[in-house]
Amino acid sequence: xxTITLTIDGKKVQGxxxxxxxxxxxxxxxxxxxxxxxxxxxxxxxxRVCLVxxxxxxxxxxxxxxxxxxxxxxxxxEEIVKIRKFVLELLLSDGDHNCLYCEANAACxxxxxxxxxxxQEVKPSPTRIPKEIxxxxxxxxxxNENRCILCGRCVKACREIQVSNVWSFAERGSETHLVADDxxxxxxxxxxxxxxxxxxxxxxxxxxxTVIGRGANWELTSIPSICIYCGVGCKIDFxxxxxxxxxxxxxxxxxPNNGHLCVKGRFGFDFVHSEKRLKKPLIKKxxxxxxxxxxxxxxxxxxxxxxxxxxxxxxxxxxLSSAKCTNExxxxxQKFMRSVxxxxxxxxxxxx
Amino acid sequence: xxxxIREIPISQGFLVIGSNTTxxxxxxxxxxxxxxxxxxxKLIVVDPxxxxxxxxxxxxxxxxxxxxxxILNGFMHVLIKEDLYDKEYVxxxxxxxxxxxxxxxxxxxxxxxxxxGIDNPQDIVAAARLMAGLKPMALYYSMGITQFVSGxxxxxxxxxxxxxxxxxxxxxxxxxxxxxxxxVQGACDMGALPVSYPAYQPVASExxxxxxxxxxxxxxLSTKPGLxxxxxxxxxxxxxxxxxxxxxxxxxxxxxxxxxVIEALKSLEFFVVQDIFLTETAQFAHVVLPARSFLxxxxxxxxxxxxxxxxxKVLPPVGEAKDDWWMVQEVANRMGANWNYxxxxxxxxxxxxxxxxxxxxxxxxxxxxxxxxxxxxxxxxGTQFLHKDKFSRGLGLFTPIDYTPPAEEADFExxxxxxxxxxxxxxxxxxxxxxxxxxxxxxxxxxxEINPNDAQxxxxxxxxxxxxxxxxxxxRIKARVTDKIKPNTVFIPFHFFEACANVLTNDALDPACxxxxxxxxxxxxxxxxA
Numbered sequence: 001x002x003t004i005t006l007t008i009d010g011k012k013v014q015g016x017x018x019x020x021x022x023x024x025x026x027x028x029x030x031x032x033x034x035x036x037x038x039x040x041x042x043x044x045x046x047x048r049v050c051l052v053x054x055x056x057x058x059x060x061x062x063x064x065x066x067x068x069x070x071x072x073x074x075x076x077x078e079e080i081v082k083i084r085k086f087v088l089e090l091l092l093s094d095g096d097h098n099c100l101y102c103e104a105n106a107a108c109x110x111x112x113x114x115x116x117x118x119x120q121e122v123k124p125s126p127t128r129i130p131k132e133i134x135x136x137x138x139x140x141x142x143x144n145e146n147r148c149i150l151c152g153r154c155v156k157a158c159r160e161i162q163v164s165n166v167w168s169f170a171e172r173g174s175e176t177h178l179v180a181d182d183x184x185x186x187x188x189x190x191x192x193x194x195x196x197x198x199x200x201x202x203x204x205x206x207x208x209x210t211v212i213g214r215g216a217n218w219e220l221t222s223i224p225s226i227c228i229y230c231g232v233g234c235k236i237d238f239x240x241x242x243x244x245x246x247x248x249x250x251x252x253x254x255x256p257n258n259g260h261l262c263v264k265g266r267f268g269f270d271f272v273h274s275e276k277r278l279k280k281p282l283i284k285k286x287x288x289x290x291x292x293x294x295x296x297x298x299x300x301x302x303x304x305x306x307x308x309x310x311x312x313x314x315x316x317x318x319x320l321s322s323a324k325c326t327n328e329x330x331x332x333x334q335k336f337m338r339s340v341x342x343x344x345x346x347x348x349x350x351x352x
Numbered sequence: 353x354x355x356x357i358r359e360i361p362i363s364q365g366f367l368v369i370g371s372n373t374t375x376x377x378x379x380x381x382x383x384x385x386x387x388x389x390x391x392x393x394k395l396i397v398v399d400p401x402x403x404x405x406x407x408x409x410x411x412x413x414x415x416x417x418x419x420x421x422x423i424l425n426g427f428m429h430v431l432i433k434e435d436l437y438d439k440e441y442v443x444x445x446x447x448x449x450x451x452x453x454x455x456x457x458x459x460x461x462x463x464x465x466x467x468x469g470i471d472n473p474q475d476i477v478a479a480a481r482l483m484a485g486l487k488p489m490a491l492y493y494s495m496g497i498t499q500f501v502s503g504x505x506x507x508x509x510x511x512x513x514x515x516x517x518x519x520x521x522x523x524x525x526x527x528x529x530x531x532x533x534x535x536v537q538g539a540c541d542m543g544a545l546p547v548s549y550p551a552y553q554p555v556a557s558e559x560x561x562x563x564x565x566x567x568x569x570x571x572x573l574s575t576k577p578g579l580x581x582x583x584x585x586x587x588x589x590x591x592x593x594x595x596x597x598x599x600x601x602x603x604x605x606x607x608x609x610x611x612x613v614i615e616a617l618k619s620l621e622f623f624v625v626q627d628i629f630l631t632e633t634a635q636f637a638h639v640v641l642p643a644r645s646f647l648x649x650x651x652x653x654x655x656x657x658x659x660x661x662x663x664x665k666v667l668p669p670v671g672e673a674k675d676d677w678w679m680v681q682e683v684a685n686r687m688g689a690n691w692n693y694x695x696x697x698x699x700x701x702x703x704x705x706x707x708x709x710x711x712x713x714x715x716x717x718x719x720x721x722x723x724x725x726x727x728x729x730x731x732x733x734g735t736q737f738l739h740k741d742k743f744s745r746g747l748g749l750f751t752p753i754d755y756t757p758p759a760e761e762a763d764f765e766x767x768x769x770x771x772x773x774x775x776x777x778x779x780x781x782x783x784x785x786x787x788x789x790x791x792x793x794x795x796x797x798x799x800x801e802i803n804p805n806d807a808q809x810x811x812x813x814x815x816x817x818x819x820x821x822x823x824x825x826x827x828r829i830k831a832r833v834t835d836k837i838k839p840n841t842v843f844i845p846f847h848f849f850e851a852c853a854n855v856l857t858n859d860a861l862d863p864a865c866x867x868x869x870x871x872x873x874x875x876x877x878x879x880x881x882a
Contacts (some may be wrong), residue, residue, distance in 0.1 A: 194378070225646070232377050318596050322599050330677040
């Protein structure tokens with residue numbers, strides 16, 4: 001691998017041939033603002049927010065500019081700030097960005113840059129066209145295209161990560177807008193609801209239906225865990241609110257899934273809050289389940305198993321362990337059957 | 353999996369056989385699609401259903417259910433006949449080639465096409481030639497290879513092919529079974545199997561018996577292999593099994609021949625269930641203990657690529673629900689044991705001591721790094737792919753395997769073939785997904801896929817409720833008319849208790865590993881007269 005040394009903001013840093021200035025900067029903890037760039041999709045170079053100055057002269061979009069030996073990069077100066085403000089103001093004037101009504105509020109990359117560059121309210125662009133609002137057609141995703149900044153992350157998420165090619169841009173210039181399939185509503189399209197577009201969307205243009213009414217972004221806490229469904233073992237950041245209700249599931253970028261999720265991993269967890277969850281031990285008496293205290297239930301299980309072991313022998317007892325339980329739980333179950341009951345009658349649904 | 357998910361970009365091509373990857377392992381399915389659609393990698397798909405991946409395949413074979421071995425033998429026949437196999441690899445790293453080649457002689461493309469119901473035998477030749485040029489090619493399979501009475505032979509056939517192509521023990525190659533549950537790999541690794549202690553150490557061995565007696569401080573561990581799930585139920589009906597302790601399993605829905613399972617559970621003297629819901633199975637229990645869901649507990653799980661990961665407690669427990677391990681420990685101590693595990697990690701530390709492949713894995717490594725077993729020590733990086741340089745047994749063994757028909761074939765009385773499986777929006781017995789709003793709304797009810805030709809013959813409309821029967825039972829279910837399924841074949845997902853596929857399925861077992869033949873049985877479809 002070719003190592004290249006360059007200078008960013010006076011600091012000597014190293015990268016590999018083929019990497020861009022933005023990638024090397026981010027890796028070295030140097031902050032360059034960006035909107036259309038995302039590490040999990042191919043480079044776009046559309047938003048121009050990541051402009052940097054190279055060798056004291058030309059301005060380049062750092063997200064698509066490859067590093068060169070000896071390059072001297074300045075990430076921000078007076079002119080760059082002015083250009084960034086101008087770009088952000090243009091984006092702002094072309095949409096309807098009222099954070100009060102937006103579920104992305106406080107988790108919006110665009111909002112963060114507007115505040116970072118102290119942009120004040122701008123007049124709507126004369127060419128601005130009101131765009132599609134679709135809060136209804138899909139039970140998974142909600143859209144307000146007036147918040148779209150045409151960064152193209154959703155299009156690439158669907159093309160390169162989920163590879164369903166649902167999203168694309170239609171028309172040109174100020175009429176450019178997002179379409180699902182050949183112009184269908186998202187709920188009627190071929191979308192499989194993996195939600196990757198919403199996870200990558202830097203504004204509130206595509207969001208999850210499930211977040212509505214469950215708390216503002218700053219009230220949420222996230223804890224990573226592993227999906228309960230298939231064997232891929234996707235790592236997921238689970239967001240919950242102050243009442244311990246799950247709000248959303250976001251793919252974690254360090255897991256085997258590399259940030260991606262499927263519809264089950266994205267939307268399949270509200271069963272944990274189901275009213276039907278068991279909350280107390282149950283003992284069947286006269287063919288009807290009755291709630292019991294833990295000691296009563298555990299004593300009964302131990303007594304019954306001991307009696308049966310005594311009367312019919314260890315091999316008259318069997319256990320079903322579970323591919324839904326942890327390693328620790330499976331280990332304990334087989335240890336129990338082997339060392340306490342005295343049988344190898346233990347299996348689980350590996351074949352089923 | 354012999355190999356790793358992150359090697360998908362290294363593979364030059366993929367053979368996907370008996371796996372509807374985009375629905376059942378969607379994240380891996382998308383990774384394969386990305387390579388094929390966006391990067392021009394090659395794809396060969398073998399499946400009785402025209403699954404999504406078939407659309408992007410260079411060659412797609414819509415075989416009759418239960419004929420995997422025939423087509424794999426067909427590919428190998430061509431590779432040997434045309435001298436396209438990896439001779440260097442076969443010579444240096446494998447044994448048993450001649451015996452296998454002898455058996456393969458009769459699997460000409462024409463003979464195979466006849467067995468599998470493929471129109472054009474030349475496609476088998478072309479696909480085999482394509483495979484020979486893909487260095488490396490990864491083979492992915494799932495229950496569409498294993499859930500047959502010839503399941504073990506099916507798996508060996510996939511290994512035969514990949515060894516013949518020199519694709520085992522190389523990055524981007526491998527024989528890659530996709531595991532269907534988030535910890536089915538771990539449950540097997542932990543010895544939740546009737547024949548082995550953790551890390552597949554056989555229970556029949558006196559040496560292992562002594563080892564675990566010393567580790568657990570007990571005497572007289574049994575060296576007699578135990579019963580598999582379906583054998584347990586047979587023995588329950590026969591009166592030999594008197595009690596079953598079930599932790600988080602729902603055999604009434606998941607096991608074949610539901611009536612038989614229910615009969616078995618009813619004949620028990622004592623049945624205890626630990627679960628998060630009062631499942632179809634828990635209804636038959638004498639005692640039900642409320643368990644914590646995966647979001648309410650800590651512990652490790654092992655994914656399909658042998659990667660051990662740590663689950664965190666995200667939510668507080670519901671009601672008085674407890675950890676499954678806590679319940680088992682409480683019962684054990686009431687029966688004379690003296691266990692004192694305070695948290696899941698205490699158990700994991702014991703696992704490391706008795707499970708050589710997990711010895712080097714700690715909670716910290718599982719949480720923050722990528723670690724795959726075998727990982728014998730803490731300074732070992734873990735194992736990205738197996739059988740590098742040499743196979744676990746030394747030389748890779750080719751097994752001569754003949755195609756054998758399924759246990760039950762279509763006949764006059766039951767003229768159609770039923771195959772079962774999962775769909776994207778639901779999981780296994782539906783216990784969780786059917787209680788998740790978005791998923792339940794997406795697919796609220798079961799269905800049977802029927803080819804338009806068959807629908808016409810039986811005068812069945814799309815969406816019409818019809819009857820599907822086998823020798824074991826009969827259900828009513830909505831017809832979904834689609835050319836996704838091969839003529840004379842129907843497909844039913846098994847997630848839906850009110851139209852339960854496993855009322856119908858055959859509990860015939862593979863003689864070696866006791867896997868039931870979910871993927872094929874004879875059935876009859878009938879219009880319901882108004």
